[in-house]
Amino acid sequence: MFRLRNHHLTVIFCWLFLIVFILPAHAATDVEQAQKNVDIAIDTLQETQEQEDGWADEKASLITRLKEKRLQQELLSKQQERLRKQVALMQERVTESKRRVEEVERIRLEMRSFLDETFLRLYEQINSELLPFLVEERQKRLERLEGLLLDDAVSTAEKFRRLMEALQIEADYGRGMEVVREPVRLGQESLIMDVLRIGRLSLFSRTPDGTHIAVFDQAAGSWQTLPQSYNRDLRHAIEVANKTRPVEIVRLPLGRIDGSDEIKVTQ
Numbered sequence: 001m002f003r004l005r006n007h008h009l010t011v012i013f014c015w016l017f018l019i020v021f022i023l024p025a026h027a028a029t030d031v032e033q034a035q036k037n038v039d040i041a042i043d044t045l046q047e048t049q050e051q052e053d054g055w056a057d058e059k060a061s062l063i064t065r066l067k068e069k070r071l072q073q074e075l076l077s078k079q080q081e082r083l084r085k086q087v088a089l090m091q092e093r094v095t096e097s098k099r100r101v102e103e104v105e106r107i108r109l110e111m112r113s114f115l116d117e118t119f120l121r122l123y124e125q126i127n128s129e130l131l132p133f134l135v136e137e138r139q140k141r142l143e144r145l146e147g148l149l150l151d152d153a154v155s156t157a158e159k160f161r162r163l164m165e166a167l168q169i170e171a172d173y174g175r176g177m178e179v180v181r182e183p184v185r186l187g188q189e190s191l192i193m194d195v196l197r198i199g200r201l202s203l204f205s206r207t208p209d210g211t212h213i214a215v216f217d218q219a220a221g222s223w224q225t226l227p228q229s230y231n232r233d234l235r236h237a238i239e240v241a242n243k244t245r246p247v248e249i250v251r252l253p254l255g256r257i258d259g260s261d262e263i264k265v266t267q
Helices: 002-022 028-127 135-150 156-173 228-241
Strands: 177-186 189-198 202-206 213-217 222-225
Touching (some): 028 156, 135 156
Antiparallel strands (some): 177 189
């Protein structure tokens, strides 16, 4: 731009040289005309210079805007790439979620079948039990459990937990000893007796005063009177079950009593 301005000054000096030295003989009117031409040239030069300055400023502004646009384009490209990766990740998560839902539904259906089959086996076991102990309590537990398994509002996990609890309770009946006082039908009489359950092996009963003792005959499905020779051992066994006596060996008949009155031993 500095060179351009020097060039314009050179042109002006040339015009002034022509006016002062080359055209001295011209009339005053020619001088005035020349002066006007010089003024016009100077004005034109100024206008041109102003336009060039404006163009230079506009060029600089456009270059700045172009750089900004390129920077914005670069940022948008990075953002677009990041969003593309996010969309791909979300699609993967959606696909995985669908797979998990399908897997959970498959497991739920299989678990429902397992729960139904297990409950049926538990139901058959309780109803085929040869020893009639805690009959009402166990039947009520079965009814509650059946209603729970049929309730779609209850989660599968809760159904599984409750069923496992029932199985654990039934398994616990198979070990240990328990005494309950309840009515017992012995012959034609109904007596209040202490009923001793030894696992799932045998049921014995004894009146509190010891006048009557009996064993449940699983084959006959009824209570049978025991000889008084077992009275002492049965009393000790009841006291052990009630934890009022240290554990000791007692002699009680297990299973069906035959005509020989064979005695089998249990602790």
